Amino acid sequence: MRRISLTCLLGLIFIIGTAAAMSDVPENITFANSKGDVAFPHKAHQDAGYTCKTCHHTLENDTDTPEQKCHDCHTADSEVTAKDAFHKVCRDCHKDYKKEHKDSAAPTSCTKCHAKK
Numbered sequence: 001m002r003r004i005s006l007t008c009l010l011g012l013i014f015i016i017g018t019a020a021a022m023s024d025v026p027e028n029i030t031f032a033n034s035k036g037d038v039a040f041p042h043k044a045h046q047d048a049g050y051t052c053k054t055c056h057h058t059l060e061n062d063t064d065t066p067e068q069k070c071h072d073c074h075t076a077d078s079e080v081t082a083k084d085a086f087h088k089v090c091r092d093c094h095k096d097y098k099k100e101h102k103d104s105a106a107p108t109s110c111t112k113c114h115a116k117k
Contacts, residue, residue: 027043028042070085
């Protein structure tokens, strides 16, 4: 009985911790870019079931909070630039998603992500 209670308590702590971490996420994030700013609906992606680690690859687990911004490591001089990282993660994920969801509005072209200034 104690083992079941302890397991339930630990599960509840995990759920509350995850919910608290998720409640602090911004609704939207805008990435400034010379080709046109990119609006990213952060909360909508999280609400769709994507976890923090889907994009924040340096996290140990999904309850951690990202300490760095993408551009802190993905610089113009790094092996994987920010452009390469965003295109790989975002565009490739959208392309894969659209294979299964033909009517999806997930953008995959330059002009659908980069808003004209």
